Amino acid sequence: MKVTDFDFYLPEELIAQHPLEKRDESRLMVISKDTGKIEHKRFKNIIEYLNDGDCLVLNNTRVLPARLIGEKENTGGKMEFLLLKRIDKDTWETLVKPGKRAKVGSKFIFGNGELKAKVKDIGEEGSRIVQFQYEGIFEEVLDKLGQMPLPPYIRERLEDKERYQTVYSKENGSAAAPTAGLHFTEELLKKIKDKGVKIAFVTLHVGLGTFRPVKVENIEEHPMHSEYYTILKEDVELINKTKRNGGRIIAVGTTSCRTLETISTIDGSVREQSGWTNIFIYPGYKFKVVDALITNFHLPQSTLLMLVSAFSSRELILKAYSEAVEEKYRFFSFGDAMIIK
Structure with a gap:
């Protein structure tokens, strides 16, 4: 299957640059997998498509203010660090701009010296393994000095950091x-x-690999990034009980969906576990756990669009996206949503 099979035309003005004033006033496209019917609603109408006995699965990860602006020790050259993945307590895999200034052994200062960094090694795809020095609690230092790492297609400044967090966000990472x-x-x-809808949680810490383009022609050859996940016993029991009782498991987002399918067994139940997942879901994949999916509108040729196409069909999703463009839906992170049922 070719990456170009997942292309579509998207006018730039439909890329949402800011969140709506009210979260649930965004638009909601409702897609029936069985009939191909497409409806247009508001997100607050989502309740009409959820039934007593269903289980909604939410990802309770919380976004770190992971973008740090600092300067190189001695030269004072401006540097940007983006935290990607925690390796241990004080060591992170990061993206650094400009990379040529971040040689192994280079040192950097942030704020008034509350945070310092030293490049320890070169990581995958030019990333840097960086060790930080600070006093106190790292998350508190980061909260003071860091900025929200908004996706590259959002160019407007976000005034309220909490609008890039879900109202149930809990686990930093x-x-x-x-x-x-x-x-x-x-x-x-x-x-x-x-x-009567049950709510269960998973935690999957979203990495910037989410935004990395597919660079191979055949999608089967794409190396999927890995992300850390965990699920608690009480949530496992809630999901499995819902399945046994004939209720639906409704994944909120591709992250919840990937986590559920990672921890699934052949019979469609899930297990209590944590670890790293690099599951890549594209058309042909057989879903074991997820019965319905709530998701936003994704980038052309992206792994997220491939996952959504696997859950329905490529043809129906591309038809839905074409209709979304025609109806002027808002796309990507601050955009509108769909439910596929």
């Missing part, structure tokens, strides 16, 4: 938000629970 969850409000989640 992501370099990007699980954006399908950005549409939920506390009030909407309460209404969903009151309807």
Whole structure:
């Protein structure tokens, strides 16, 4: 299967640059896998498509303010660091710009010296393995000095950092938000629970590999990035009980979907575990756990679009995307949503 099979025309003005004032006022496209029917609603109408006995699975990761602006020790040259993956307590894999200044042994200073860094090694695809020095708690230092690592297609400044977090975010560790969850409000989640829908959580820390383009012609040859996940016993039991009772498992976002399919067994149940997943889901994949999927509109030729196409069909998804462009839906992280049921 070719990467060009997942291309579509997208006018630049449809790429959402900022979140809506009210999270659940975004638009919702409703797609039936069985009939191919497409409906247009608001996200707050999502409750109409959730049933008593279903289980909604949310990714409770929290985005770190992982973009650091500092300067090189001695020369004062400006540098940008983007934290990708924690290797141990004080060591991170990072992206550094400009990379030519970040040779092994180079030292850097952030803020008024509250945070310092030293390049220890060169990582994959030109990343840098960096060791940080600081006093106190790293997350508190990062919260003071760091900026939100918004995707490259968002060029407007985000005034409220919390709008790039889900209302249920809890576990620090992501370099990007699980954006399908950005549409939920506390009030909407309460209404969903009151309807008899169970809510379970997984944690998958989203890496910037999410935004890396597929550079091979045949998608089967694409090396998928790995991301850390975990799920607690109580959530495993809730998901498995829902399955046994005939309810649906509804994944909120491709991150929740990838986690559930990673921890699945042949019979469609899930196991309590944690680790790293590099599962790559594209058409031909047989889903074991997920029965319905809530997701945003993704980039052309992206692995996320391939996953969504696997869940439905490439033809139906490309038809839906064409209709979304025609109807002027907002795309990507701060854009609108769809549910495939």
